[in-house]
Amino acid sequence: MAKKISLKLGYESPFTVFSVFTSEKEYRLAWLINQQLGIELKRIADYSHYFSESQSGYFPIYRHHYKQYRMQMFLLGNKGEEGPIVxxxxxxxxxxxxxxxxGLFDLKQFxxxxxxxxxxxxxxxxxxxxxxxHEDFFYGLEYFLTEQKVI
Structure with missing residues (x-):
């Protein structure tokens, strides 16, 4: 009798994610982070997130490329008129x-x-x-960033 083999497919997010709590607007928070860390978060095209077939929202997103680490950081607004993404x-x-x-990037210091x-x-x-x-969101975000040619 043949042995059954099962295949499990799943999405493994390439993102390390932090939630930020503040009352500041996105442009002000980006500026504060730029000043504190000495980086250049720059706004890119808004991310369009689909909550359902008939409901979507646009969320501001900023990007910084750490050339020495070959990695990228994004600041994404989570709250929209339609609700939060996460x-x-x-x-x-x-x-x-x-x-x-x-692995060379000091996350604790950040x-x-x-x-x-x-x-x-x-x-x-x-x-x-x-x-x-929220793996659907992360998959969609990765696809969006690929289309924007930023990753």
């Missing part, structure tokens, strides 16, 4: 996403530096359970 409790105001994060910004209430790394719950 709906965890509490709902984050923004997401900071690292694409293709290098967290400390962002938390030093007075207007940032807190910065928390999203756990794997939350990421898995």
């Amino acid at each position: 709906n965890s409790s509490p709902v984050p105001d923004f997401l900071i996403l690292f694409w293709n994060r290098s 967290q400390k530096d962002v938390k030093k910004i007075q207007q940032v209430q807190t910065l928390v790394e999203l756990n794997q359970k939350t990421l898995a719950k």
Whole structure:
């Protein structure tokens, strides 16, 4: 009798994701992060997220390319008129996403530096359970960024 083989397909996100809680607008937060970290977050085309067939929303997104680490960082607005993209409790105001994060990049120092910004209430790394719950979003975002030719 032949042995049964099962194939499980899944999406593994290339992103390391942090939720940011602040009352600042996206352009102001991007400027504050630029000042604190000495980087250049620049706005790119808004990300269009589909909540359903008839409902979608546009979310501001900023990008910084760390050439020395060959990785990219994105600041994405999470709250829109239609609702949040990542709906965890509490709902984050923004997401900071690292694409293709290098092991040489000091993530702990990054967290400390962002938390030093007075207007940032807190910065928390999203756990794997939350990421898995939103894998459609991460797949869509990766596709969007590929189309924009930024990754």
